[in-house]
Amino acid sequence: MSQQKIPATVITGFLGAGKTTMIRNLLSNTGGKKIALIINEFGDLGVDGDVLKGCGAENCTEDDIIELTNGCICCTVADDFIPTMTKLLERAQRPDHIVIETSGLALPQPLVAAFNWPDIRSEVTVDGVITVVDSAAVAAGRFADDHDAVDARRADDASLDHESPIEELFEDQLTCADLIVLNKTDLLDGEGLSRVRHEVASRIARKPAMIEARNGEVPASVLLGLGIGTEEDIGNRKSHHELEHEGATPHDHDEFDSFVVELGPIDDPAGFAEKLKGVIAEHDVLRLKGFADIAGKQMRLQVQAVGGRIDQYFDRAWAPGEARGTRLVVIGLHEMDQNTVRKAIQALV
Numbered sequence: 001m002s003q004q005k006i007p008a009t010v011i012t013g014f015l016g017a018g019k020t021t022m023i024r025n026l027l028s029n030t031g032g033k034k035i036a037l038i039i040n041e042f043g044d045l046g047v048d049g050d051v052l053k054g055c056g057a058e059n060c061t062e063d064d065i066i067e068l069t070n071g072c073i074c075c076t077v078a079d080d081f082i083p084t085m086t087k088l089l090e091r092a093q094r095p096d097h098i099v100i101e102t103s104g105l106a107l108p109q110p111l112v113a114a115f116n117w118p119d120i121r122s123e124v125t126v127d128g129v130i131t132v133v134d135s136a137a138v139a140a141g142r143f144a145d146d147h148d149a150v151d152a153r154r155a156d157d158a159s160l161d162h163e164s165p166i167e168e169l170f171e172d173q174l175t176c177a178d179l180i181v182l183n184k185t186d187l188l189d190g191e192g193l194s195r196v197r198h199e200v201a202s203r204i205a206r207k208p209a210m211i212e213a214r215n216g217e218v219p220a221s222v223l224l225g226l227g228i229g230t231e232e233d234i235g236n237r238k239s240h241h242e243l244e245h246e247g248a249t250p251h252d253h254d255e256f257d258s259f260v261v262e263l264g265p266i267d268d269p270a271g272f273a274e275k276l277k278g279v280i281a282e283h284d285v286l287r288l289k290g291f292a293d294i295a296g297k298q299m300r301l302q303v304q305a306v307g308g309r310i311d312q313y314f315d316r317a318w319a320p321g322e323a324r325g326t327r328l329v330v331i332g333l334h335e336m337d338q339n340t341v342r343k344a345i346q347a348l349v
């Protein structure tokens with residue numbers, strides 16, 4: 001008798017929507033299922049891997065967490081994702097379930113389509129694609145572009161064939177969903193949330209289930225076991241790019257850029273965060289995350305900024321022999337001036 005296919009859940013969603021937070025919560029309540037986690041993030045710091053490995057889940061040990069670091073998963077399917085899956089499937093102890101966290105800038109379509117490759121298809125199936133949405137960011141209009149401005153730009157430059165890259169990606173990630181998690185409900189009231197629900201629904205023709213969550217707290221029984229087999233339906237969930245350029249090469253990430261800023265110790269983390277908000281707003285930084293060395297503290301500070309909202313918390317002690325330091329990854333649109341932003345952040349300490 002052939003072995004049953006292993007279900008794989010793809011978790012996607014724009015930068016900072018709460019994917020890692022949701023997975024962290026999931027790993028603490030898997031109902032005994034052994035999970036293998038494949039994670040991919042944009043930027044050179046490996047913050048998500050560090051956060052998830054640090055959560056010490058029994059059913060997903062450090063060995064079960066695989067980081068894909070050679071670029072965005074949707075562009076490295078053949079070179080990175082498929083070989084990783086093949087190796088995972090060769091393990092003596094196979095996982096009960098595979099969870100894949102895409103980078104916040106990934107198109108889920110090419111990844112899901114990879115499950116139709118013969119070697120993978122015979123052993124794994126996509127249990128479902130879950131798209132996490134930052135409800136507060138939707139309410140603030142972060143994905144609703146200024147269409148007049150875009151039209152004006154297009155009139156100036158005939159080669160511009162699509163709308164804002166952020167808006168497109170947001171819609172492409174929704175288009176792929178079997179389940180949409182409207183996260184960060186704590187930041188909105190009932191009316192605001194209902195507007196977000198309508199706005200999200202209006203962006204896609206399909207009507208996947210939509211649930212609300214705070215801090216990604218959704219029971220494993222809801223997230224795992226959707227049983228969809230999404231790879232068989234992926235042809236009906238085309239991205240903007242696929243619709244505009246049938247048969248064209250996949251998209252790249254030229255529209256976005258990331259870089260790492262290194263700093264010395266920070267004396268006043270609250271003051272630093274306040275001033276950082278100003279830099280983020282002035283330079284349209286989309287996402288900033290990393291770890292900070294706070295003078296006189298044994299613990300390192302995790303810094304997470306999504307747009308102008310900054311969270312900071314001490315996550316663990318600096319390990320013996322570990323080089324203390326402040327390292328922050330900054331992600332923005334390509335036109336962001338790296339040198340100016342780097343200098344502006346360095347000037348804060």
Ligand SMILES: Nc1nc2c(ncn2[C@@H]2O[C@H](COP(=O)(O)OP(=O)(O)OP(=O)(O)O)[C@@H](O)[C@H]2O)c(=O)[nH]1
Nearest residue numbers: 015016017018019020021104184214215216304311
């Ligand atoms: N207020 C609030 N903050 C949240 C919630 N969920 C996540 N966050 C915060 O949002 C920030 C980003 O969360 P992550 O889980 O790292 O988001 P992500 O989607 O994994 O981010 P990328 O991997 O960079 O795309 C962190 O500071 C979280 O603590 C929520 O429901 N409410």
